[in-house]
């Protein structure tokens with residue numbers, strides 16, 4: 001993001017990610033409230049600690065249903081529906097594979113084929129059983145694990161946006177480690193300028209700048225969390241069909257949408273679809289727009305009703 005002298009920036013590390021809040025007033029109290037709200041939300045959804053509502057479901061896998069709070073039930077129901085879409089790369093039951101690769105965590109490794117096959121048998125989204133009436137979730141087999149890592153930040157970014165609006169804030173931006181959500185635009189300006197990162201580049205190296213107003217911008221890239229072994233890059237977006245990191249020609253997908261939850265869902269879905277099918281899919285979703293960055297340095301934009309894009313790095317080629 002570009003610097004603006006009028007901005008008050010507040011930062012924290014939460015959910016294993018750097019969090020940045022930008023306001024146009026010096027309001028430490030409000031920033032503290034926002035960070036507490038994020039922490040509270042994280043405590044419901046995390047699978048990186050022993051206890052959370054989601055962990056309670058995982059601990060009871062193969063044993064019994066677990067009653068959860070309405071927001072947790074609703075987010076799981078949403079993730080479940082997306083997982084059952086035809087050709088969906090998104091799978092809320094990916095947990096056993098994520099835990100076995102440990103990409104982005106200590107102890108990352110390449111699991112054996114036998115291990116991957118065993119884990120894949122525990123990732124069928126049809127084995128996640130939801131009951132609306134009792135607001136409960138049951139995992140049919142022992143060893144199954146729900147992982148909401150691909151969408152929790154988007155959901156939480158929307159919760160923060162709603163909170164800021166409720167507090168009468170008219171210009172603000174929250175960045176939850178790659179999930180940007182905004183309120184309005186900076187005072188007297190048309191929109192926010194949000195940097196599109198250069199894959200595998202330094203933190204401040206940008207391919208270009210995205211302009212938005214009152215919209216979410218979510219980027220998911222294979223350069224975010226990965227490790228290298230024998231010249232192969234193993235990244236954190238896993239293909240539930242192979243058990244391995246997804247192998248295609250994309251380096252990153254950025255989604256511009258109203259809700260950051262949709263941005264998070266669509267970055268994963270579009271990763272799986274690739275550029276051509278992805279653009280075709282978006283033609284039927286007028287509220288969702290995307291920017292794809294490919295290995296051969298093309299930057300491909302879908303329709304551009306709700307954002308502008310300015311290319312800065314001429315090593316990349318802009319394609320519409």
Ligand code: ADP
Nearest residue numbers: 089090091094098149150178220224236237238
């Ligand atoms: P982040 O921004 O935290 O890197 P992303 O939104 O890019 O997260 O999603 C990646 C995370 O989603 C992984 O770390 C893992 O927890 C989870 N994940 C990986 N592969 C899949 C998948 N195929 N379906 C759903 N979730 C996934």
Ligand code: MG
Nearest residue numbers: 178179219220
């Ligand atoms: Mg992300």
Ligand code: MG
Nearest residue numbers: 150151264267
């Ligand atoms: Mg995501």
